[in-house]
Structure formats: C-alpha cells, structure tokens
Amino acid sequence: MEDKSNLSLDFQFGLEAGELLDRVQQGQRPGKLVDLQGKIEEAFRTLKQGTGPGHEFLGWMELPGMIENESLEPILDKAEEFRNKGPLTVCIGIGGSYLGTKALIEGLKPQLSPFIPGYPRVLYAGHHLCEDYYKELLSILDYYDYTVCVISKSGTTTEPAIAFRLVREHIEKKYGKNEARNRVAVITDKAKGALKTLADQEGYTSFVVPDNVGGRFSVLSPVGLFPLALAGVDVKKLAQGAYAMQKRLSTQDLDWSANLAALYALFRQYQYQKQGKKVEILANFEPRLAYMGEWWKQLYGESEGKDGKGLFPSTANFSTDLHSLGQYIQDGERLFFETVLSLEEQQNEVKVPYEEADLDKMNFVAGKRISFINEKAETGTCLAHSRQGNVPVLRIRLPRLDAFHIGQLIYFFEFACGLSGYSMGVNPFDQPGVEAYKKNMFKLLGKPGA
Numbered sequence: 001m002e003d004k005s006n007l008s009l010d011f012q013f014g015l016e017a018g019e020l021l022d023r024v025q026q027g028q029r030p031g032k033l034v035d036l037q038g039k040i041e042e043a044f045r046t047l048k049q050g051t052g053p054g055h056e057f058l059g060w061m062e063l064p065g066m067i068e069n070e071s072l073e074p075i076l077d078k079a080e081e082f083r084n085k086g087p088l089t090v091c092i093g094i095g096g097s098y099l100g101t102k103a104l105i106e107g108l109k110p111q112l113s114p115f116i117p118g119y120p121r122v123l124y125a126g127h128h129l130c131e132d133y134y135k136e137l138l139s140i141l142d143y144y145d146y147t148v149c150v151i152s153k154s155g156t157t158t159e160p161a162i163a164f165r166l167v168r169e170h171i172e173k174k175y176g177k178n179e180a181r182n183r184v185a186v187i188t189d190k191a192k193g194a195l196k197t198l199a200d201q202e203g204y205t206s207f208v209v210p211d212n213v214g215g216r217f218s219v220l221s222p223v224g225l226f227p228l229a230l231a232g233v234d235v236k237k238l239a240q241g242a243y244a245m246q247k248r249l250s251t252q253d254l255d256w257s258a259n260l261a262a263l264y265a266l267f268r269q270y271q272y273q274k275q276g277k278k279v280e281i282l283a284n285f286e287p288r289l290a291y292m293g294e295w296w297k298q299l300y301g302e303s304e305g306k307d308g309k310g311l312f313p314s315t316a317n318f319s320t321d322l323h324s325l326g327q328y329i330q331d332g333e334r335l336f337f338e339t340v341l342s343l344e345e346q347q348n349e350v351k352v353p354y355e356e357a358d359l360d361k362m363n364f365v366a367g368k369r370i371s372f373i374n375e376k377a378e379t380g381t382c383l384a385h386s387r388q389g390n391v392p393v394l395r396i397r398l399p400r401l402d403a404f405h406i407g408q409l410i411y412f413f414e415f416a417c418g419l420s421g422y423s424m425g426v427n428p429f430d431q432p433g434v435e436a437y438k439k440n441m442f443k444l445l446g447k448p449g450a
C-alpha cells in the first residue's frame with residue numbers, strides 16, 4: 001500500500017516509460033528495460049560496496065545516520081549564539097558550499113520573511129563576481145548587526161575568498177578585531193587550505209567538511225547544517241527525514257518495489273539511452289521549490305556531464321514559466337522529458353472570494369482553495385505535456401514542505417545520482433571540467449605560476 005507520509009513516484013504521465021516502470025515496481029523485468037535494470041543493479045552494488053571510481057567521496061551515504069547518532073549540540077548552540085548577535089548573517093560560499101543551504105532555506109522559511117519582524121535573515125556572497133552587489137552588501141552591513149559564515153571545502157576558491165576579504169575587512173572595522181572573531185564561523189577542511197590556516201590564526205569557530213564528502217553532496221554535513229540552523233531550519237527533522245530515506249534505499253539487495261532512487265535512475269536512463277532525450281526539465285508548481293531546482297542542477301550536471309555524456313539538467317517554475325517556456329515544452333523540439341516536483345499539501349487555507357459582478361468570470365472557482373486550483377493546473381499541465389505534447393512526465397510527490405520531507409528528497413536525489421552516473425559509466429563524484437575556466441581566468445589575471 002502507498003505510504004502517504006513518504007516521498008513517492010507517480011508514473012501515470014510517463015507514457016511508454018511510465019507503463020514499463022509500473023511493471024518494474026510490481027516485480028516484472030520488461031524486455032525493453034532489462035539491460036538498463038542490470039546496469040543499475042550493478043551500479044547499486046558498486047555504490048554500496050564502495051568499489052567504483054570516486055569511492056573516496058562516498059561519505060555522504062552515511063551522513064544522515066551519523067547525524068542521528070552524533071550530537072548536533074555544538075552546531076545548534078553556536079547557531080543560537082550567532083542569532084543573538086544580530087538579525088543578519090552573511091553566508092559566503094559557491095557551488096556545493098552554497099546551493100544546498102540556499103535551496104533549503106528558500107524551501108522552508110516563510111516566503112515573505114523579510115517582512116516578518118525579527119525573522120533571521122541570510123544574505124549570500126561569494127557565488128559571483130558582481131562589483132555592484134558587493135558595494136550594496138557592504139553598505140547594508142553598516143546598518144545591521146551581523147555574523148558571518150564562510151564555507152569552502154578547499155578554502156582556496158576565488159569567488160568566496162574575495163567575498164570574505166571584503167566582509168572580513170568590514171566586520172573588523174565595525175566591531176574591532178576581537179569581537180569580529182566572535183562573529184565569524186568557518187566551515188572548511190579539518191587540516192588544509194588557506195581558510196583553515198586563517199581560522200586557526202584568528203581563533204574563529206570552525207566546523208569540519210568531512211574529507212570523504214564532495215561539495216554537491218555536502219548539504220547534510222556542517223556545510224549545510226550550520227547555516228541552516230542559523231536560519232532557523234529544524235536540522236534534526238531534516239536529518240530524520242534523510243535517515244528514513246537512507247534506510248529505505250540502502251537495503252542489502254536492490255528492491256525494485258521500494259527503491260525510489262533506482263526507479264528514478266531507470267526512468268532517466270531509459271529516456272537518455274533509449275529515447276534519445278538530451279534534457280531533463282525539473283519543474284515545480286511551488287515557488288518555494290525553485291531553488292531546489294538550482295541545487296539539483298548542480299548535483300546532476302556536475303555528476304553526469306562528462307566524457308561527452310549526460311542529460312542536460314534544466315528547470316522550470318510553474319505557473320510562471322507556463323507563460324514563457326510553456327510554449328516550447330508543449331510544441332517545440334521533443335528533446336526533453338519532465339520531472340515534476342509535486343507538493344501535495346499546503347499548510348494554510350486561502351479561498352477565492354465570490355464577487356457579485358463577476359467581471360473577471362472567476363465565480364466558477366469562488367470558494368475553492370488556491371491549492372485546489374494549483375493542483376488542477378498541475379494535472380492539466382501534465383496531461384497537456386504528456387498526452388498532447390508527447391513529453392514523458394514523471395512526478396515526484398512530496399507530501400508536505402517541511403524539513404523531514406525535504407531531508408527525504410535530498411537523500412533520494414543524491415542516491416539516484418550515484419546510481420544513474422555509475423550506470424552510464426561515468427564517475428559521478430569528480431568535476432574535472434570545473435578547472436578549465438579557473439586556469440584561463442588565473443592566466444588572464446596574471447596569477448603567479450598560472
């Protein structure tokens with residue numbers, strides 16, 4: 001029986017793949033999928049036994065269980081201390097040291113939180129090189145009491161290093177060197193890198209990025225846990241959700257009836273390898289999930305896009321993008337499939353008012369909840385894109401938008417990414433291509449030795 005309190009997959013709009021995947025979930029091995037199922041089973045063994053390329057970065061697989069068993073108190077205590085020091089935190093980081101945190105904060109905080117008095121505010125830095133932004137940021141920091149959280153595993157990444165120089169200069173001027181030390185926390189490698197050296201010199205609070213966890217898989221380590229706790233996210237519930245998913249996916253043998261990550265990996269690889277699709281669109285009908293899409297793009301793009309292979313991960317935010325990209329998705333080239341992040345329940349009720357004059361002709365939905373209308377928009381879109389537009393659509397159903405279910409979603413996507421990458425013969429845990437732009441930039445900037 002379907003467990004309504006957990007994440008689930010809905011294949012009803014998946015066209016041919018949907019029917020095939022339904023059969024797989026029922027224990028069958030359809031001829032069209034048998035080779036891919038074999039590859040994913042092999043990938044499952046490789047991942048679990050830690051025998052594949054990049055196996056030195058499999059620490060993420062055990063993180064939820066570890067958080068459950070280890071004390072989160074040092075992180076929670078420091079987060080509370082920082083919150084008491086001021087309403088604003090500057091979070092400095094890029095890529096895997098930024099996207100997970102931003103995605104979860106955006107997903108879980110009230111959307112209009114800047115207008116809620118006293119609600120903790122997070123400003124981000126170090127994820128771009130926009131001079132005007134830094135000018136604005138530094139002037140805002142003049143007016144608010146703030147703390148800083150710098151996140152860089154290597155401790156040597158250009159964009160966050162420059163941002164931290166600017167913010168460190170500001171915070172030391174504003175509070176003096178001594179108090180500045182009490183307002184900066186650093187999350188970096190336990191032993192190496194410029195940031196670690198600086199943290200030791202200055203005596204900043206430090207949390208460790210585990211050696212065996214790569215950036216884009218690190219949101220359930222201190223990389224995400226500390227800034228999330230700072231922003232008021234219930235990190236214990238987040239860990240519990242991720243752990244529930246870890247237990248569900250990390251069974252002794254691959255159980256196709258329950259392993260959602262294997263089913264998702266199979267759906268994707270069927271579209272890529274058998275249907276010639278080049279792009280996966282992750283769509284949502286919930287503004288708070290927009291940044292989950294940004295995190296997901298990095299996870300899949302950096303993990304699979306190598307050796308001339310890989311689905312291009314793209315996103316769409318509906319209804320907004322139904323009035324822009326919607327045209328292409330419905331009628332343009334059939335080069336993609338769609339994965340819809342589907343939220344089943346809103347926490348609050350708002351109903352459409354009745355109007356006697358009915359000038360806008362909206363009385364047919366008067367008295368209906370906005371979420372009821374959104375659900376019809378979602379189903380109507382899935383029908384239009386799949387049945388009329390011939391785009392296979394997979395729905396990932398999220399019962400509620402809370403820390404527990406987001407924890408499940410994070411671990412589900414990570415595990416599926418490992419399976420999917422290994423099954424197509426790439427190392428999902430490295431990112432050699434990221435170096436190319438850096439080399440050119442350093443040369444152009446005249447960096448010694450570049």
Ligand code: PA5
Binds near residue numbers: 151155160215217302
């Ligand atoms: O996934 C990755 O490893 C990268 O995206 C890194 O997270 C990103 O480059 C930032 O690196 P660092 O944390 O070392 O500053």
